Amino acid sequence: MAIMPSTAPDPAHRAGPSRTILGQVRSQPTAVATLERALATGRVHHAYLFDGPDGVGKELAAFGLAQALVCEVRGSSPAAGAAPEACGECSACKRTSPREGHARPLHPDVVVLERGLYEPAQIGRRTPEAQELSIDQVRTLVLARAAFPPHEGRAKVFIVRRADELSISATNALLKTLEEPGKGTHFILLCSRPDTLLPTIRSRTLRVRFAPLPDTVVTELLVARGTAQETAGTLAALSGGSMATALALADPEESSKRQQFVEKALAAVESPDLGTGLELAEEAKKNKDVLEISLQALAIRLAEEARRTAANGDRHADVAAARYRLALSAAQELDANASPQLTVESMIVRMRSV
Structure with a gap:
């Protein structure tokens, strides 16, 4: 799921007493242990691929690893046997x-x-940069600095958010530096769709997997941010283990946008012609970043309709169930980087024919 540029680290954090960033990562014991072991032995890989859903702690772990690498206190001690975390x-x-x-x-x-x-x-x-992370960023931020040592003498860390959005030219420009970085230089690529990356990128990085968060953790984090316990539990169940999705579901403005999409989609399916559906598809092209969650909201509405009508013995239950599956399929196609406009057009056409 593509989202707009971040304004803070991966939201699956800001809980727990740890003064270090890595110590705040929740429910990712294997990933954290892998990074701590590398830090403790002084064998931190030069390029990592953090793979997992959005909003489960990947970005937080990336900044945690970076913190440990640039820490002035930890960096002044011998690598072997060093503390696995930064001083904070x-x-x-x-x-x-x-x-x-x-x-x-x-x-x-x-x-x-x-x-x-x-x-x-x-x-x-x-x-x-409307669609891709451009070669201009790689040239300006990476290649122009590649030959120079870290500014403050500890380490130099490049964190690439949503690495699957790297353009082909940006990827090719990054490859050589990724394969042979200078001393003390590390790359951390964050990605929710690693299979979309070029094989050359995957082969040059060490993959660290991040799992969806348990519903209990998502609920806890939402409650800590002021969401009512019952509402938090409902949102957590719909979030797929992603704190980013849970926060989007909880946001009133985003909720209003999703509701408008759902109502327009249902109206388009029942409309006598395709005009309304084509208008909705055109709007979807302009709002790609919220479309996947909107499609999931549509699927939820159709699932509720299927259950309600089935309980009443209504034959429309089969129609609602079929449309529910089409909405889920559209969300999956969008997650695989399909065209937002074509995805919505196709979904509406297929729903109308059910």
């Missing part, structure tokens, strides 16, 4: 993670790449 208190540690409301950290050696994160002029472009 030195100047470098405090500047590793983006501040609330910001998308990039203050530390000069922790560099974030993300589609649309930078103004075009900052990366030598004339137009915004």
